[in-house]
Amino acid sequence: MSSFLQELGPVAVSHRQEVEEVKRQLNMRREELDCWVYSFLENKKFDVEETVAKLKRRLTMEAEEMAKYEFTDYMHESLRLGIIQVIGNDKSGRTVFYVTVSRDKKEADHRDEKKRTFDLMVSYGTQLRADNKRGQMVLLVNYENASMWSNVDMSLQADVGLRLSKFFPGCVSKVYVCNMGRMLCSLAKPLFSQLPAAFSETVMFLPKSEKSALKLMEFIDEDVLPVALGGKNDCDNQAEWDRHGEVIETYFNQMREAVVDRGLTLKDWELECLELQDVEVARRFSAPSGTDSMVSLMTYGSNWSPTPLDGCLGSFTLRRDSELTPLAEDNEWCSLVKSFPTNMALFFLEELYRWRVAVAVEESAERCTLMDVYAATWKREFVEVPAIDLSNKEWYRFVPGPLRTLYHAVLVVVSIASGLSFLVALLFFLSLTSSVAVTIFLAFFVRWDYIFALFATLILVVHQGTTLCTRAVNVISVLLERKVIPPLDMLGKNRGSAAQLILFSLMVLSQLVSLGYVLTFGSFLMGLQAVFAVGWLFAVVFLLLCHVVLFLDWIPSNNQRQQDEQHSMLMLYLMLDVQESEENPDTVMGPKMPSIIVCTSLIGLTIVFGIVFVVSDTAAFAAVTCVLAVATILTVDFCSTGSLSVSNRSVLRGTVTFASLLWLFLCYSYGLLQYDNTWIVSIATIFSLNVVLVVLATMCLMKKKKSDKKLLRSMLVLFVLITCASCIASFFIVGTTVGVISLVLLVHSSLGILCVRRKSRSIGGSFFFYSAIATLAVSCIVIGFTGAKWEYSGPRSLPPQSASAPLDPLREYHRYPVCALRSSGGFGISDFALLTELVGASNESVFTQDFINWFGRTDIAFNETIDVYGAHAEHWTASRFDSVLRNMTVLTLRNTHIRSSIMTMTVWIGSIALAPLQIFLPEAWLKNIAFLISFLTRSIDFSWFSVRDAIVQYLKDVKASTSNEVVITAWGIAGGIASLVGVESQTQTITFGSPGLLHVLHFTNFSKADYHKHVLAVVSDLAVLHTMTRHDPTMFQRIQCNESAQACGGMDYISAELLTMCDVSGRRHISV
Structure with a gap:
């Protein structure tokens, strides 16, 4: 069996026959090439014919391209800049290349030279060596202080990844990407995921933390790991860079001489170098000694004939259970006992077979023992329990x-x-x-x-x-x-x-x-x-x-x-x-x-x-x-x-x-x-x-x-x-x-x-x-x-049209009842919905365009955005809009992180947990039991408590400083907190697609009557959020929706539907 394939694990050993077939077609005889051939075979899903074709393309590339590279002055200098260098071997014996990205520069004119340099280094790192049977290398990439604009050439990295997959599959065993920034990482991950699996699956992203250093030390010794990544190897100096450059240039010159001048393939030359290095080792172990055997049975087996088993074991067929003993294992045992005397070897193989049969019988008999134990346990538990004998x-x-x-x-x-x-x-x-x-x-x-x-x-x-x-x-x-x-x-x-x-x-x-x-x-x-x-x-x-x-x-x-x-x-x-x-x-x-x-x-x-x-x-x-x-x-x-x-x-x-x-x-x-x-x-x-x-x-x-x-x-x-x-x-x-x-x-x-x-x-x-x-x-x-933050990236509005004629009373009767909502200054439900959607604009230009299209004909003005922080720096925002003519101030609440939405679910967690029991509980009891099982929520300082208090205080300050009517609006989970704020501050509140408060009023000091007086909820069919708790049925408007649950719950659908059904001013929404 090939000891080289064993380095790659049992899966590689199981494909030994395919490896041998590829080598036979390419006239390769040395076992040292097994791992190299296997990497191509694995890349081609173990298709022998495609593997042979890919290897031929690789051999052509070696002879026609790589061996004829022109080593330029730029390549000579770049090798000595400390961008990439060999720092040693990892714990598996693979060559480790350390790449410092911050020393590289984006130079499109020298991109081809950089690819040629990388080809040479990959070829050097994966060359056949006595201490590296795998023929693989590891890339340790340090992105610390690297700029996406000046240091990182994503196009070059993509080209390198494709080239590795094409000509060096499996040669780069791992790529550890360390200390990459968030922006750069967000670009690199999707880019690498689109590359061939032979390269993309080897990439591991490690953020800058102590955990990353510990993770790297699982694969690379501390003495090899650079100091910058938590190790002890002080390799970042000019002397090390110069030595690395000389090594790569010497390798290239020797390789070119062997391939171009002598007509050898790259692997033939590497085998030749390997033989020269191992000549003493080969001479030392050319004739095995009897004392080298792990178990010497010569003395014990002196009574048997010392005749070797070349004749009888060559035709001996071991009896086996095909499900338990594969052919490869049989051959291993036959090879092991081949040096034994004949009688002793046969006795050994017979005992091995007898032991296997005994194990198979035992496993078959006890296959269901675990379930038998459970059955016996349940039976024993119930048989001895006193029974109620009604007879x-x-x-x-x-x-x-x-x-x-x-x-x-x-x-x-x-x-x-x-x-x-x-x-x-x-x-x-x-x-x-x-x-x-x-x-x-x-x-x-x-x-x-x-x-x-x-x-x-x-x-x-x-x-x-x-x-x-x-x-x-x-x-x-x-x-x-x-x-x-x-x-x-x-x-x-x-x-x-x-x-x-x-x-x-x-x-x-x-x-x-x-x-x-x-x-x-x-x-x-x-x-x-x-x-x-x-x-x-x-x-x-x-x-x-x-x-x-x-x-x-x-x-x-x-x-x-x-x-x-x-x-x-x-x-x-x-x-x-x-x-x-x-x-x-x-x-x-x-x-x-x-x-x-x-x-x-x-x-x-x-x-x-x-x-x-x-x-x-x-x-x-x-x-x-x-x-x-x-x-x-x-x-x-x-x-x-x-x-x-x-x-x-x-x-x-x-x-x-x-x-x-x-x-x-x-x-x-x-x-x-x-x-x-x-x-x-x-x-x-x-x-x-x-x-x-x-x-x-x-x-x-x-x-x-x-x-x-x-x-x-x-x-x-x-x-x-x-x-x-x-x-x-x-x-x-x-x-x-x-x-x-x-x-x-x-x-x-x-x-x-x-x-x-x-x-x-x-x-x-x-x-x-x-x-x-x-x-x-x-x-x-x-x-x-x-129910997390609502956000959109493109404009959601269209230029307004001329206002339509007022609807006659009969047509108004078929609209949603909430369409009749008007403030004292003439603010309608569609105005509140559009302002709530506006705060989700991802940038200022989108916000400005939508605001002009929807409110350009009015005196409504955006005042400010208030940053509200919870007790533990949890960030919420409140956007303020004012209208002098309409005597109105609208405050729109919004949370900025998914984490805040998930943690705010503790407001309704008792009601959600009691959902299976709602059919067994009267309405009044459900509220009280939800209050009891939520006792722990009131004992922990969740951030939404301080957010609620901060907004209540802000509303009190606004009311004290203006005579305008104040209304607070919100969407999603933020709408639930807005309802709490509205009840606490006695402020009119309108929520869109938000959960209700009917069963969680115990978080306030007010009653259902206060909730009825200050909170209006607008939700759509099939939406998720409003189903987990109940709203006040008398202050609750449901709008029709035939889309998916996610689409129905979105703020854009709600505002578009209300704009279509309730607005007559000519404003338009892109969703309509």
Whole structure:
């Protein structure tokens, strides 16, 4: 087998036959050319004929172009300017070229000479050498202080990329682009993405940060890495540049002599040079010694014939399972035993075959063992739970015979109603815990140090959420099996059944009472909602009581005594260094290959899509990254059950949960935030912590001695210290309320882990909880992107026409009612909509053209744009328009970053989380419950609070300084904040395509009547934003739309529709 192809990995080895065929057609015999040929073969998708044709073109280029280059004075000088130089080899033995872009100059006249120089350097860097079997090189490009206008020649870089793909495919293994500015990066990324994959896929962009230096040191030694990129190699001096220039010129002269004068190909000359360099090495190893063998069996096999196996192994056909043992591996084993005596070699191969068959049989028998364990676990959990036996005569001895059938039916109805109530209670727990978890995660981005104070709180909420959902799922599962629910099962079969029926009967009785009360004062629909609400709230109180009062779980049920599975005692095992005797080594399986593949695939996809989101900054990739991170946590949780020990399983689950959440923070930080130095501190710290946790967890899982708990204790101590430190920090960084909540959760979770002997979490509960988190988080992200700043780049107006005649009353009747809106000065709804759209103009010329076309005939004047900053430098703007004749001042609010829109979703997060429960809740109850589950939002200093207060104060100052009527308008998420501002400042507010405030008025000190008095909402059909919360139906105008949801929610559609239906002044919109 070719040792050269092995350098490229197993995929390259699997294409050895294609490589040999290409070499045969080109009359190449040396193995040293395998990697070089493979790079062309891979570039042509392993098509032999196309590869041969491309190699012929390369050989022609060498002889007709490169060997005949004229080495000019400019090329001589440029090699000694320090623009590009060889600095050593990376950890894989590839030649590293260091490029300093700031020393280069854009010179179109010398572009061809630069390409020729680059050809020579690539040829030199990828030449055949004894220490570089790959024949590849690495480009380390430093863009620090480089100017896009004077240093960077994008056309040259594109030409170089195409030339690399055409004549040097696969030769440039990696291109590390470091310290590239934002503007330059925005141009380079799309340009490189259009180049052939052979080059574009090798490019890696690394921003200027400590993380980039650490990333580079993964591939390049610190002694080779230049000082400018965080290494120790002081290569930026004239002496090094001169040496590099001499090396390249010497290489070119020798190459030209060999190719032009002697008629050799470039690779033939390189092979000749390689033979001269390795003559001593070749002589030393030309005759292998018996002492060089890794295993010498000459003495052991002296009883067998020493006859070599050339004859018998040449025709020997190894029996094998074609699915398990490929032909290449057979040939390897045959080559390995070829030097053995005949009898011993045959014995060795037979034993190898017997071992393979045994492994195949064992894998086939245990292929479904993991699912069998789950099935047995569920069966064991339910078989031993006390059942409710309705056929027992004792239940009926006080019931007359004719009524026993009715009695039985009543019990069935009570059980069904109870099961439905617990199902809705599960939905409530999902809404509560997911809203709290997502609120805490969004709070990470309020300030750079919030993640240190709130990370433990998030982990504790995740633990509590999975536990609560597990309780609800277990109760529902038990009810479906007609068993006694926990913890009533500890009372025994008869007493537990009686207690359960009494409890459920009280619940049904309270539902009937509430139905009668509501029907007395309300409608039948409200009565049904009250019945459902009382039932599931009763179930919620019962489950919360069982969850909070932990002593109900201290006494295990009968089946738990028999199982003896004390998963909650993990910390005692670790702290006391006690052997986990409950684990039978024969029943604890290792992780199966399908599970490993699924888990690693999800982890890889999470990393890949996270990077893609950072690069693209689009809502789709942000949502996919979030879903994949949550799916990774859940999948690892599922796959680790039954395949690892309790300790290893806990370490693996904890590490994956920590790492996934931290990875989400890193991705969203890079994708959404505008950084200063303080944010880099949190990013670097979180990244380092992630690396430490992953390394320690890997070391724990690789431990071979089960009794050795030192490393596991270290992991436990680290987790405890991080959690306690974070909870303490929350008092000082976030506030006392959040600190108290974190401390209470910490104490309760600790008691639960140490004392509770029941199974506190299950796959079902975890699945529902993580699904709810992913759904709510994706909703906030997508809606936040949808309702972000409105911006357009081209004019949206057309020159006005003459005013049309006033509509007759009958035609006015068919317009939108909001068209009749007029201020005291004559301002109509279309005027407010056009002003709101105007502030989205991307530049001043577009704004001026649209403003003249729409308001050139009026005295409306643009006054100023006010920059409003939140408590943590979150930037919003408010544009002011004044009209003296119409006695009107319009203030249009706008947010400038997607991050602010996503974080502002915390205003409505409680209402969004309660969306599945709206059919089960009366209107008045929905507002109060949304207020309760949004308790954490009011305890965290989100920037929209200070933005609201700042604009309220500005409006008060404007009202004090002018007699004009003041109206505030906004679109999207900013419209929701504008509604809060309008209610707080008692200012007339008009919002377009914005979410309502009917369920979130608890963030103000005013009532629904104030909302009705000051806020008017205009939305379109199929739009997304207005559906997540309710508007005041009496101050709410819906306009028709048959386009996509995104188009219907856009400000341009709303203003164009209102202009068409309501305006008679002759103004026109380009969308009409």
